[in-house]
Amino acid sequence: MIEEPFARGTTFFHRRDARVKLIPALAITLILALSSSFLVTGTGCILTGVLLTLSRPDPGLLLRRICSVNIFTLFLWFTLPLTYGGTKTLPFFFLDLSLDGIRVATLITLKTNGILFCFLALLATSTVASLGHGLEKLGMPRKLTFLLLFSYRQLFVIHQEYLRLQRAARLRGFIPANSLHTYRTYSHLFGMTLVKSWNRAERVHQAMVLRGFNGTLIPLNQPELRREDYLFLATILLISFLLAAIPFFC
């Protein structure tokens, strides 16, 4: 089942308006993504790690998330030290590992995880619904917001429909293997899900029309920003600023 497990919680982070989390999340991500300094990325990783701890995520779940995101990093660790080239090498058993390759792989690992921590602390603590509205307030086109929110609403229905069909296939002795039969079966399961979604779209559209929808979407006002929100925004922006300024002091 698709869930938003990190959004369930009542910490200070969970209670903040999505907007004041989106802006600093973007700032920190940008700083980390564009930096090539170990100091910045290392400090960033620690800072975002602290933020993440404050948002009190479920440890087991957190570990699984970190692992799944680091699969790509692992790929880099297996390839870059062998293929990156450069002049300096590090002998390792019978291999010559590229020092530059190791350096780059480390840097990317720091960046990836720093950004992941920042994401988990700031964005995963809001539901998609509130993030969608936050993004719209921050200037995302309205149609795109509605696309996001509508597909978010129907995602669960469609996924469950698919799972039920898959269960039916399993009950009829279907065991996935490397065969044309398997690929055809998956296509049929997915194709049926697609047909159902297509037809559901028609009915949901009718539901909108019945409620007076005639082409313009009127947003319902969102809660006002509170003092704590501004305080939160200022604090994290200050931290990001300091992070960005590190190279100028060292």
Added chain:
Amino acid sequence: MITLPPLIELRNITYSCPGRTSPLLKEINFSSSKERIGLIGPNGCGKTTLFQIIMGLLTPDKGEVLLQGRIMKDEKDFRLLRRKLGFLFQNSDDQLFSPTVLEDVAFGPLNLGSSPEEAREISVRTLEGLGLKGFEERITHRLSGGEKKLVALATILSMQPDLLLLDEPSNNLDPETRERLIGILKDLDQAHIIISHDLDFLASTCSHLYTIEDQKLIRCKAKQIHSHDHIHPYGDHPHQHGT
């Protein structure tokens, strides 16, 4: 004394499904103002189709739909009609499309021209009336089946319609929610037409019954609805209890 025209009237409605030869509904005449009506009939006899015709979602081959004596001709007329009539779908998942309950309930009023504050206020009030206080920020897809049904009802009631068309509202409800819904429907001011296979449910919420037989809409005999017994409106046809 001037007699007001009925709120809703059907005149000579004939409708055939695309791709079928014989019509599903044939020369149906019907009018209703402030009654509480139950509509029963075997599967596929055209009950849902009839509701869709009334709401202007399907166009009949022949005949007219009238709102307060005025013939509904085009989409613009039907927009007016849709403010007066609320249609509850058989499947609530098709009816709820906003992420949170409050947004979904406020969607109608906003489209009808309420300001965001008014819409919010109406929605909160409607939810309260249905015993759904505190549900405002809940995510709709995470609600239980019964809760979804009640929220779907709220999205319709917030538009303050004069007549409710409810398509199998007691389907898939557990006994408590079902009882709660009966209570709600009894307390509401609005008239309603309810499609259901659940005769007990109809007995407690409606004052008389219609059925569709041989493509015609027929009013059932009066006494049938008032007995709480096991009644068989389909007469001598093979019939089905339960379901």
Added chain:
Amino acid sequence: MITLPPLIELRNITYSCPGRTSPLLKEINFSSSKERIGLIGPNGCGKTTLFQIIMGLLTPDKGEVLLQGRIMKDEKDFRLLRRKLGFLFQNSDDQLFSPTVLEDVAFGPLNLGSSPEEAREISVRTLEGLGLKGFEERITHRLSGGEKKLVALATILSMQPDLLLLDEPSNNLDPETRERLIGILKDLDQAHIIISHDLDFLASTCSHLYTIEDQKLIRCKAKQIHSHDHIHPYGDHPHQHGT
């Protein structure tokens, strides 16, 4: 004389829904070989859940499922079980996924190792047995509700199971199809367990009834099933006719 172990047996099955505190089913013991059993009970009492546990789709908190005296431990064991037991879903739309009827019915036999010719032959024969001759090339998605139900039954029968678990098979069927289904079930060799709210249907297809009450599976008194009347096995609990 050696007594064979029962085809299916449940031992001390306890199951709680995720996120609920009190268990839905508690220490359920049951066994069946070649009987025709009806299972009734109010909405949400755990009937469908019980079927899912038997099929290995849900794992109980405690207790075991046994097939012919063998404890089913893992997915591999349950794969064996699923050849012997056929499960008809409450909603046929969840069960049919191939483009045409023939492909859907042949899917099971193909997975069980039949050659394409054999699978086709078995499927054609199964469809014929259900009075669905000529349906082979029809698009499953476009069938009527009743036809879908019968095709879903065919997809299960083509795997030649020893026991059928049918979850509300008469739901949403019109009276004729329902009668036809009763005839089919009476003629089949297989034993079955049928969940239904439709007591008439159970009376014509089952020899005895079980119900789930207070988390327990209880066998109903013998006479109840033979009366064609409106019986209330739930005793004094609030109950619901229809739906």
Added chain:
Amino acid sequence: MHISEGVLTAPVLIGGAVLTAVGTTVGLKKLDYDRIMTVSLLSATFFVASLIHVPVGPGSVHLLLGGLLGLLLGWGAFPAIVVALLLQAIFFQYGGIVVLGVNSLNIAGPAVLCGLSLSPLLKGSKKQRMTAGFLAGFCSMFLSALLMAGAIFLSDQGFLHAAVILLASHLPIMLIEGLITMFVVGFLARVQPEILSQDTRK
């Protein structure tokens, strides 16, 4: 099929973001509110596809089906894919906000391109339809992998070998995508041909 954050340099990130913004704007322009539900639901379905794991060799891969979405929606596939990736970023933290532009471009660009160029074949014979399906799946995946490798290479020339390995490792996935897209197109043609012949692609 995602590049995680931290690999790409500023010019590549900005380039990707700008092109994605353009593609999305075009897609949204062509999308009226009558069709927003269809696109939303297909976007959600596309997301669900990414949760489906099919076996390949000893392991398994998840589906992408960008080519299929391109065939069904044309330009509309662009915003649909952006939305699906945004949802993935939020749900699973695969590829976040900063790389969203590049990742979307990598998947949606080829999807729209293949969709628009191959969709006329859908109206043809069964053979043509199957070919269109296979090519849409195969080529859009190939182009996506190529773009992904290109983006990595452009960021840092030292990544050349890693990029080549990445591209090669996607070869079986391209085949699977081609086959599955072909079968799904076949399925739709039989079960609900209106979906393939809708005039929604512009």
